[in-house]
Amino acid sequence: MTQCLCQSKKLEKLHEIIAVHKGKAGTLIPVMHEAQDLFGHLPLDVQSMIAEGLEVPLADVYAVATFYSKFTLQPKGVYSIQVCLGTACYVKGAQALLDKLAELLHIKVGETTEDGLFTLEATRCIGACGLAPVMTVNDEVYGRLSVEQIDDIVHKYMEMAWKDEEHGDTSESR
Numbered sequence: 001m002t003q004c005l006c007q008s009k010k011l012e013k014l015h016e017i018i019a020v021h022k023g024k025a026g027t028l029i030p031v032m033h034e035a036q037d038l039f040g041h042l043p044l045d046v047q048s049m050i051a052e053g054l055e056v057p058l059a060d061v062y063a064v065a066t067f068y069s070k071f072t073l074q075p076k077g078v079y080s081i082q083v084c085l086g087t088a089c090y091v092k093g094a095q096a097l098l099d100k101l102a103e104l105l106h107i108k109v110g111e112t113t114e115d116g117l118f119t120l121e122a123t124r125c126i127g128a129c130g131l132a133p134v135m136t137v138n139d140e141v142y143g144r145l146s147v148e149q150i151d152d153i154v155h156k157y158m159e160m161a162w163k164d165e166e167h168g169d170t171s172e173s174r
């Protein structure tokens with residue numbers, strides 16, 4: 001992934017965001033949200049910029065970043081796999097789906113595969129309980145899933161990524 005030009009533009013944009021919010025009350029979380037939208041995650045240098053810009057301790061920024069599940073310190077994969085662990089899905093075996101995915105991708109919940117392709121997450125109810133157990137991959141919803149289907153679904157996305165690579169597309173399709 002080439003970052004150079006984009007990265008400097010993003011940093012510039014972050015400066016602007018901070019400048020707009022600076023000096024106002026309750027701006028830390030909104031700024032962090034905008035920063036995460038911009039970078040996809042909140043690495044330490046971004047947290048430092050926010051802390052410096054808003055004149056709050058870096059420890060406060062870090063505490064917020066690690067407390068709220070909406071924030072992530074790690075870059076997200078091209079495909080974000082979210083398994084619902086709400087009651088209906090849990091009762092129908094969602095944990096087994098999550099375990100299978102973790103085993104297959106060699107990552108834990110909240111982590112991203114080394115190749116940057118998949119991020120594995122657990123979510124609360126997404127309002128599709130009738131389809132339990134449910135998992136989503138980016139915007140696609142998979143319902144009434146069984147562990148046996150997991151392999152095929154993951155491989156489908158791997159193949160899509162390979163095809164994109166063959167055609168010269170990058171992972172900027174997020």
Ligand code: FES
Nearest residue numbers: 084086089125128
């Ligand atoms: S509990 Fe999973 S969609 Fe509602």
